[in-house]
Amino acid sequence: MRRLALLLLAAILAGCSTPPTYYSTVNTQPLRLAAGELEAGGIAFITPSSVTGQEQEKHSVALAYADVLKRDRPNVKVVTLPETLGAVNKAGLVQPYRRMYEDYRETALLPADVLRGVSAATGARYLAQLQLQYYKQDSKGRFGVLGLRISETLYGDLRIFLQVWDARDGSIAWEGTQELRMAMDSTSNLPVTLRELLERSAKDLLSKVP
Numbered sequence: 431m432r433r434l435a436l437l438l439l440a441a442i443l444a445g446c447s448t449p450p451t452y453y454s455t456v457n458t459q460p461l462r463l464a465a466g467e468l469e470a471g472g473i474a475f476i477t478p479s480s481v482t483g484q485e486q487e488k489h490s491v492a493l494a495y496a497d498v499l500k501r502d503r504p505n506v507k508v509v510t511l512p513e514t515l516g517a518v519n520k521a522g523l524v525q526p527y528r529r530m531y532e533d534y535r536e537t538a539l540l541p542a543d544v545l546r547g548v549s550a551a552t553g554a555r556y557l558a559q560l561q562l563q564y565y566k567q568d569s570k571g572r573f574g575v576l577g578l579r580i581s582e583t584l585y586g587d588l589r590i591f592l593q594v595w596d597a598r599d600g601s602i603a604w605e606g607t608q609e610l611r612m613a614m615d616s617t618s619n620l621p622v623t624l625r626e627l628l629e630r631s632a633k634d635l636l637s638k639v640p
Contacts, residue, residue, distance in 0.1 A: 450614040452630055458606035458638045463556075463594060465640045467603075471555030472507030473499070473594065474514045476548065477531055478560035487624060491562050491590070494628035499636055509552045521551040534559070542600025549597030556603060557595045563607075564589035565624060586612045588627040592635055608635045 475496050478488045492511035500508045509517070518527045523544070530544040540559065549555055568585045587610070594604040610631050 450612045450626070453611040453613070454630075454634050455609045456606060456634055456638060457608075459604070460640065461602055461604050462596075463603035463640050468503070468556060468594075468639065469505045472509065472553065473556040473558050474509035474517075474548065474552040474554035475511045475558045475560070476514055476527075477511065478562060479531075479535060480562040481564065487562055487565065490624060491560050491628060492558075494625060495558070495560060495592075495632045495636065498629060498632035502633065502636065507554060509554050514548065514552055517551040518548060521547065523547050523551060540595055540600070542597075545595060545597040545600055555597055557597055559593045559595060561591040562589075563591055565627070583613055583615050586623075586627045588624075588631055590628075590631050590635065594639065604639055606635055606638055610634070 475492045478491045480488050480491070489511060496508055496510045499506065518524060526541075526544045526547060530541055534540055540557070545557060548557060564587065566585075566587045568587075589607070589609045591607045592605065593602055595601070596603040608631050610627060612627055612630065
C-alpha cells in the first residue's frame with residue numbers, strides 16, 4: 431500500500447498524461463481545383479465566420495491553418511489573415527470587404543467583384559474562407575483514491591468547414607469539412623486547447639487539398 435501511494439503521489443506531482451487519441455471524419459468536394467494550381471496562384475486567408483459565442487476564436491482559426499499550410503506546403507504562397515486585412519485596408523476596400531463578410535453569413539456567397547479586389551490587393555488567386563461550426567472542451571473522471579479524483583479523460587471537440595474560392599471567376603474551387611475529437615487521460619488540470627485541435631484539424635483537412 432505504501433508503494434502504491436508513493437506511485438500515485440509521483441504521478442500526481444508529475445502531471446502525467448497519455449498521448450492524445452484523435453477521432454477524425456473528413457468529407458471533401460474537390461470541385462475544380464487541380465494539382466499544382468494552388469502553388470501557381472497562391473492563397474489568402476480572409477476573415478473566418480463562427481457560431482454564436484465563438485466569435486473571439488476567428489483569428490486563432492485562421493492563424494493555425496495558415497501556419498500549418500506554410501509548414502506543410504512551402505511552395506504555396508500563403509497570405510495570412512493579418513496580411514490580408516492590411517492589404518484590404520491599404521487598397522481602400524474596407525466597406526466592400528465588410529459587406530462581403532456580412533452577406534456571406536446570410537447568403538453563403540462571396541461577390542466576384544470583391545473577390546477580385548481582395549485577390550489583386552493580396553497577390554493571391556485563391557481565397558480561403560473558414561467556418562468554426564463547433565468547439566467544446568469537457569472532461570470525465572476515471573480514477574480516484576479515497577474519494578479524490580486522480581485521473582480524468584480530457585475531451586476536445588471541433589467541427590470546421592473550409593472553402594477555397596477562385597477569385598478569377600468567383601467560383602468555389604474546393605471545399606471540405608471535418609469533425610474532430612481529441613481525448614487523453616491526464617492527472618493535470620490543463621484542458622485540451624483550441625490550438626491543439628486546430629493544428630490537427632488543419633493537418634488533416636489541408637492534406638486533402640490538391
